[in-house]
Amino acid sequence: QVQLVESGGGLVQAGGSLRVSCAASGRTFSSYAWGWFRMVPGNSREFVAAISRSGGRTTLSDSVKGRFTISATENTCYLQMNSLKPEDTGVYYCAARATSIDTYLYTKDDSYHYWGQGTQVTVSS
Secondary structure, three states: OOEEEEEOOEEEEOOOOEEEEEEEEOOOOOOEEEEEEEEOOOOOEEEEEEEOOOOOOEEEOOOOOOOEEEEEOOOEEEEEEOOOOHHHOEEEEEEEEEOOOOOOOOOOHHHOOEEOOOEEEEEEO
């Protein structure tokens, strides 16, 4: 059984940093691409970041570009969040999907097979 478990969320002041992690268990994730999404109050789930299976390509939403970084090892995906803003507040979800394509970036939530339970990130002003 595949499980994704996020950790590292919390409360931080505006301008601060957090790193959220997503640990996968149940199988080897070397053939998986990863993504991060967030649920912001009053909005639907939105794309934040994605990394290709090879790890060689990443993409970020315009709202976090220049502030967030996504990275991954074989079984763990990370989202480093710097210069946090109150509008970054929300529940952050990691996602993974099996793929045979090394370089493709998946930015749609319905592209993913597995999801974590979410971790709350709150940025105070």
